[in-house]
Amino acid sequence: MIVLGSACLILALVAALYAVVAALAGARGDRRWADSSRRAVYALAGLLTLAVVIVEAAFLRSDFSFRLVADHSSTTTPTGYKLTAMWSSQGGSLLLWAWVLSLASSAVLFATRGRHREIVPWATAVMMGVGAFFCGLMLFAGPEADPFARLDPAPAEGAGLMPLLRHPAMAMHPPMLYSGYVFFTIPFAFAIGALITRRLDASWIRSTRRFALIAWTFLTIGIVLGARWSYSELGWGGYWAWDPVENASLMPWLVGTAFLHSIMVQERRGMLKVWNVSLIVAAFSLALLGTFLVRSGILDSIHAFGASTVGPPILVLIGCVVLGSVVLIVSRLDDLRPERRLDSAFSREAIFLVNNLLLVGLGAVIFWGTFFPLVSEAITGTRSSVGPPFFNRLATPLAIAAVLFTGIGPLIAWRQMSWRSAWAIVRWPLAVAAVVTVALIAFTDARGEPFALTLFAFAAFALSALVQEFAKGVAARRALAGGSVPGALAAIVSRNRRRYGGYLVHVGIAVLLIGVAGSTSFQTSRDLFLSPGESATVGDYEVTYVEPTQSVSGSEERLTLGAVLDVRRDGEHFTTLRPTRNYYSSRNADPASPVRGFFEGEATSEVGRTDGLGEDFWTAVQPDLTRFDPVIERVDERLAAIGERVEGGDPAAQAQVAALQGAAIRGVANRYADDPPPANFRVNVNPLVTWIWIGWMIALIGALIALWPSAGARGRVREMYAARLARELSRA
Amino acid sequence: MAVFVTVPLRRPARSDEGAENPRVAELEARKEAKYREIRDAEMDREAGKLTDEEWTRVDRELRREAIALLKQLDRVRGGE
Amino acid sequence: MDPDRKRKIRLGVALGTAVLLAAALVYTSFSASTEAKQPSDLLSASADGTYDLTGKVVADSVRRTDDGLRFEIEDRDGSASLPVAYTGAVPDPFREGREVIVTGEMQDGTFVAERDSLVTKCPSKFSDEAEQDPEHVIIDE
Numbered sequence: 001m002i003v004l005g006s007a008c009l010i011l012a013l014v015a016a017l018y019a020v021v022a023a024l025a026g027a028r029g030d031r032r033w034a035d036s037s038r039r040a041v042y043a044l045a046g047l048l049t050l051a052v053v054i055v056e057a058a059f060l061r062s063d064f065s066f067r068l069v070a071d072h073s074s075t076t077t078p079t080g081y082k083l084t085a086m087w088s089s090q091g092g093s094l095l096l097w098a099w100v101l102s103l104a105s106s107a108v109l110f111a112t113r114g115r116h117r118e119i120v121p122w123a124t125a126v127m128m129g130v131g132a133f134f135c136g137l138m139l140f141a142g143p144e145a146d147p148f149a150r151l152d153p154a155p156a157e158g159a160g161l162m163p164l165l166r167h168p169a170m171a172m173h174p175p176m177l178y179s180g181y182v183f184f185t186i187p188f189a190f191a192i193g194a195l196i197t198r199r200l201d202a203s204w205i206r207s208t209r210r211f212a213l214i215a216w217t218f219l220t221i222g223i224v225l226g227a228r229w230s231y232s233e234l235g236w237g238g239y240w241a242w243d244p245v246e247n248a249s250l251m252p253w254l255v256g257t258a259f260l261h262s263i264m265v266q267e268r269r270g271m272l273k274v275w276n277v278s279l280i281v282a283a284f285s286l287a288l289l290g291t292f293l294v295r296s297g298i299l300d301s302i303h304a305f306g307a308s309t310v311g312p313p314i315l316v317l318i319g320c321v322v323l324g325s326v327v328l329i330v331s332r333l334d335d336l337r338p339e340r341r342l343d344s345a346f347s348r349e350a351i352f353l354v355n356n357l358l359l360v361g362l363g364a365v366i367f368w369g370t371f372f373p374l375v376s377e378a379i380t381g382t383r384s385s386v387g388p389p390f391f392n393r394l395a396t397p398l399a400i401a402a403v404l405f406t407g408i409g410p411l412i413a414w415r416q417m418s419w420r421s422a423w424a425i426v427r428w429p430l431a432v433a434a435v436v437t438v439a440l441i442a443f444t445d446a447r448g449e450p451f452a453l454t455l456f457a458f459a460a461f462a463l464s465a466l467v468q469e470f471a472k473g474v475a476a477r478r479a480l481a482g483g484s485v486p487g488a489l490a491a492i493v494s495r496n497r498r499r500y501g502g503y504l505v506h507v508g509i510a511v512l513l514i515g516v517a518g519s520t521s522f523q524t525s526r527d528l529f530l531s532p533g534e535s536a537t538v539g540d541y542e543v544t545y546v547e548p549t550q551s552v553s554g555s556e557e558r559l560t561l562g563a564v565l566d567v568r569r570d571g572e573h574f575t576t577l578r579p580t581r582n583y584y585s586s587r588n589a590d591p592a593s594p595v596r597g598f599f600e601g602e603a604t605s606e607v608g609r610t611d612g613l614g615e616d617f618w619t620a621v622q623p624d625l626t627r628f629d630p631v632i633e634r635v636d637e638r639l640a641a642i643g644e645r646v647e648g649g650d651p652a653a654q655a656q657v658a659a660l661q662g663a664a665i666r667g668v669a670n671r672y673a674d675d676p677p678p679a680n681f682r683v684n685v686n687p688l689v690t691w692i693w694i695g696w697m698i699a700l701i702g703a704l705i706a707l708w709p710s711a712g713a714r715g716r717v718r719e720m721y722a723a724r725l726a727r728e729l730s731r732a
Numbered sequence: 733m734a735v736f737v738t739v740p741l742r743r744p745a746r747s748d749e750g751a752e753n754p755r756v757a758e759l760e761a762r763k764e765a766k767y768r769e770i771r772d773a774e775m776d777r778e779a780g781k782l783t784d785e786e787w788t789r790v791d792r793e794l795r796r797e798a799i800a801l802l803k804q805l806d807r808v809r810g811g812e
Numbered sequence: 813m814d815p816d817r818k819r820k821i822r823l824g825v826a827l828g829t830a831v832l833l834a835a836a837l838v839y840t841s842f843s844a845s846t847e848a849k850q851p852s853d854l855l856s857a858s859a860d861g862t863y864d865l866t867g868k869v870v871a872d873s874v875r876r877t878d879d880g881l882r883f884e885i886e887d888r889d890g891s892a893s894l895p896v897a898y899t900g901a902v903p904d905p906f907r908e909g910r911e912v913i914v915t916g917e918m919q920d921g922t923f924v925a926e927r928d929s930l931v932t933k934c935p936s937k938f939s940d941e942a943e944q945d946p947e948h949v950i951i952d953e
Contacts, residue, residue: 011733018737035740043733118754199754203761236901236928267765365837372841384845384864387915394840413781414772415790424780469779476778496775527899529876600905622901682901 001054002066005148008051009139012098015044016132020125027121034121038109041124044131045102052099055086055147065154068092068147074158076557084171085161087178090310091138091147096175097291098134100182101127104211108186112207119204122193123186130185133317141310160557163584163604169229173222177249180219181287184252186211187259188284191277195328198335202267205276209263210707212280215287216260217703219253224696235581235605235620237525237684239692240516242391247370248290254363255283258356261409265349268414270339274329275356277336281325286363288318344416351412355405362398366391392520400455403513406506407462410469428468433461445522452521455513462510466503473500493705501706508699511691518688525685529624531678539685541617542568548623548676549578550669556662559583559598559669561623563679565608577608579621579681593636595664599625611690618684627677628668635664759805766798846915850887851894854918862917865894865925871908885912885923895921900928907932 019040026034055068059082064070072085072092086092105127112120143149164170187208194204226246227239240246259279265272292314329336342350368375369386377383411425437457440446446453470489473496477488493500528536530545537543549562562580566573582604608619625632642657773794777787848864870884870893880899886892888911896914906912912932916925 015733015737032740032743036737039737039739043737047733115757116754197754199758201758201761202765203754203757206761206764267761268769361833368837368841372845376842376845382847384847386841386845390841390844393844394837411781413776414769416786417781418783418786421781421783421786472779473775476775496771499772499775527880527901529878603904622904680902 002148002150005051005054008047012044012047013135015040016128016135019128023121023124037124041105041109045106048099048102064158065151067149067151070151070155070158074160077161081161087174088165090144094134094138095147096178100179101131104183104186118197119193119199122196123189126189126192137310145310163602167229167233169225173225176218176222180215180222181290183211183215184284184287187280191280195332200335205263213707216256223249232607242388244370245293247366248293251363251366252283252286254359258359261352262356265352269349273336277329285318285322347416348412348414351409358398358401365394396451403510404458406510407465410503411465429461429465432464433457436460449521452517455517459510459514466507497708498706501702504702505699508695512695515688515691519686522687526683528681529678532676538683540569548673550673552666552669556665557585559665561672563621575610577619579608579619580606594661595632595635613690615685615687616689618686620682622680624677755808763801770794851885852887852892855892864913864915865923866913868911869908894923896923898925903932905932
């Protein structure tokens with residue numbers, strides 16, 4: 001199977017390179033070469049699909065002759081996580097990248113067959129150039145990067161999946177992010193094709209905007225899944241830490257969001273051409289950078305899986321992409337002249353320009369902050385970093401402004417708008433925002449938090465403006481065609497999917513940011529050190545540490561120490577929570593102190609939590625094991641002594657050592673339960689976090705509506721207008 | 733695989749069968765955007781973002797532009 | 813004013829604003845960033861501002877208080893030490909004698925650390941790796 005897989009990869013590289021060459025030949029005018037290159041792309045998709053199937057089959061069969069499988073799975077790994085273990089490895093994630101790229105390229109080439117005769121061959125060459133690059137990485141960047149690296153002899157058991165990654169959100173987070181990154185390749189490739197052929201009208205955008213929206217949707221899913229994982233699995237109680245890899249996914253999201261808005265201006269008004277090609281180049285470069293950061297280890301991060309061999313080549317690719325694109329754009333500046341000027345500073349296109357500057361500005365701030373350690377090291381010689389306070393201080397005002405624009409944008413008409421109409425349309429949203437603000441000041445703690453208060457006021461404005469948009473659309477529809485309110489709503493949405501889908505995304509983002517503002521400004525967080533039976537008060541809640549819990553998995557692979565917490569609110573029982581901390585045996589533990597290594601190796605927190613629309617009650621436990629230090633040391637010394645005596649690898653003796661180690665771990669667990677030491681608890685009351693996930697869902701539904709193909713409706717409308725225009729034509 | 737990929741190469745070279753002229757593609761994209769603009773203007777009027785006078789002016793202009801596009805399309809297609 | 817001149821002025825204003833904003837960003841980041849120091853550095857100079865304090869946890873210095881931990885950090889060569897007040901999550905590998913990094917500022921002779929800022933450097937099991945790459949740290953969330 002390994003041989004077959006490697007053969008697939010080699011053939012894939014050949015297919016990708018052939019596609020590049022054939023596409024370039026096709027670009028000189030011979031359609032046959034262009035058709036052949038398209039078929040080579042389909043072939044690449046087939047080959048890589050086969051490669052993915054082979055890898056997944058190896059995971060399912062626990063075939064440890066695959067180095068990939070031995071390093072990231074084991075016979076005891078649950079089946080679901082066997083399937084998702086592929087992308088926790090470097091080789092597997094490169095394969096995923098190339099595979100998704102081949103599928104997306106096939107899709108776009110299938111959709112544009114017979115169209116864009118000049119652009120498509122160049123775009124194919126770009127897409128397959130990137131594809132060949134990733135195939136080449138897998139084949140030539142060392143065994144870490146090769147999904148089909150062989151282990152000979154194959155070990156009897158694998159290392160298992162990294163404990164932190166055993167979580168449903170984490171299983172889907174990497175492929176979503178990667179798919180988001182990959183899909184930006186498509187509009188990028190077409191932009192390059194359009195630049196080379198000087199076909200810089202909106203037709204390349206028309207053919208690829210859907211792919212940009214798909215990229216955006218995948219990134220949105222991936223980013224929030226990561227946040228959710230962090231919230232439920234890491235013991236510090238937050239969903240966002242401004243970690244370099246988190247930032248790396250947010251930057252292309254911001255730039256992609258700007259792109260999705262500004263291409264509308266080019267489609268309709270023929271403006272912002274330089275800006276649009278620059279944005280998609282930036283989005284694609286940032287997507288590559290995201291891939292690079294995860295895999296390079298250049299910045300300290302919980303995601304950086306150690307230094308690796310694929311970092312430098314990706315960096316070179318980013319350099320080529322940026323440099324080549326800039327040269328290309330500068331050489332085509334004459335063709336990128338706007339077709340007309342801005343009619344009015346008070347129009348939707350002007351608002352889009354401002355929102356673009358905000359989003360790109362925010363992206364630039366995050367970029368600077370993320371790479372500041374490298375900059376400061378280059379300038380001052382010492383590596384210093386900017387922490388979350390830096391990001392929060394700069395991102396907060398920009399995010400607040402962005403919320404305002406999610407409401408203003410949809411309200412303003414294209415081209416121009418009179419002040420009279422503007423007043424008529426902002427009247428109600430302004431009134432709602434004013435009422436909400438007064439209510440917040442009068443009845444809540446928001447008065448002490450000016451930033452949060454401003455954000456809530458802006459969000460109230462935006463949400464009521466968006467509701468008004470839907471309401472007016474429904475009213476107009478019912479005036480025209482009658483029918484019920486839901487019927488009319490369904491009708492207007494299905495007839496204008498991009499418009500109303502987009503508005504729904506705005507609703508979702510506004511709701512999400514309400515959750516972010518609420519949970520960051522009004523969080524109550526306390527660290528408690530409690531013995532069983534002791535209580536403490538956190539906010540309106542009283543927490544009692546009832547008793548410790550412990551369990552050890554079958555072959556002492558995992559030890560779980562936890563606590564039963566009784567939570568009372570206003571004197572009444574509120575809930576019982578069971579936060580735990582899991583410790584895992586690790587293959588790379590120091591042989592001189594195996595038991596100590598067990599407790600200081602990989603550990604994960606299972607958060608004990610009740611979610612509510614108002615607030616989440618969130619707890620994590622960290623047992624204090626200092627009392628067991630002497631015991632652990634004694635056992636480790638004894639094990640080391642035995643280990644020395646049985647050196648040479650007598651399997652029976654080794655099994656005995658393992659059994660002793662297991663007994664020691666069980667011993668610690670039993671003592672922990674019988675005579676429990678006090679434990680550290682982190683108890684958070686996190687307001688409004690649930691609205692982050694709700695806003696996310698709303699935004700995703702909106703994005704899906706905007707993506708949904710609407711062939712029927714569009715055809716009807718097109719005919720209608722054509723007929724009407726024809727009438728006017730005959731009069732003209 | 734090689735057979736599948738090279739099928740088109742073994743065809744005789746044909747000139748532009750049923751392929752889209754890039755100029756047509758550009759005009760089609762513009763036409764679609766123009767239709768969308770017309771529709772947006774109508775919805776903006778319904779939503780009260782444009783007064784009736786504003787809409788009449790914008791709509792007339794958009795339609796004039798759309799007709800110009802249609803004429804161009806006819807010319808380009810007729811010239812093929 | 814002729815439109816060409818107007819456009820140039822507008823471009824100039826836009827570029828100027830962009831440069832000003834970029835300068836502000838650079839300034840804020842340098843003033844918000846934290847430098848890495850050892851205890852002796854902080855003892856010898858008047859130390860205002862926020863620093864990353866690195867060093868070894870002094871043996872027998874760890875005390876638990878109501879709201880967190882108190883311990884001392886000494887230079888790697890053991891020459892000078894500084895008391896630290898810390899609140900927040902304590903990484904599993906935190907032990908006396910281990911190398912740690914903690915972010916905070918000096919207040920009346922005590923280094924008051926920011927919540928959750930404690931990072932414990934590679935324990936022995938990664939010692940080989942740590943020698944090859946001193947920057948490599950395990951961040952335990």
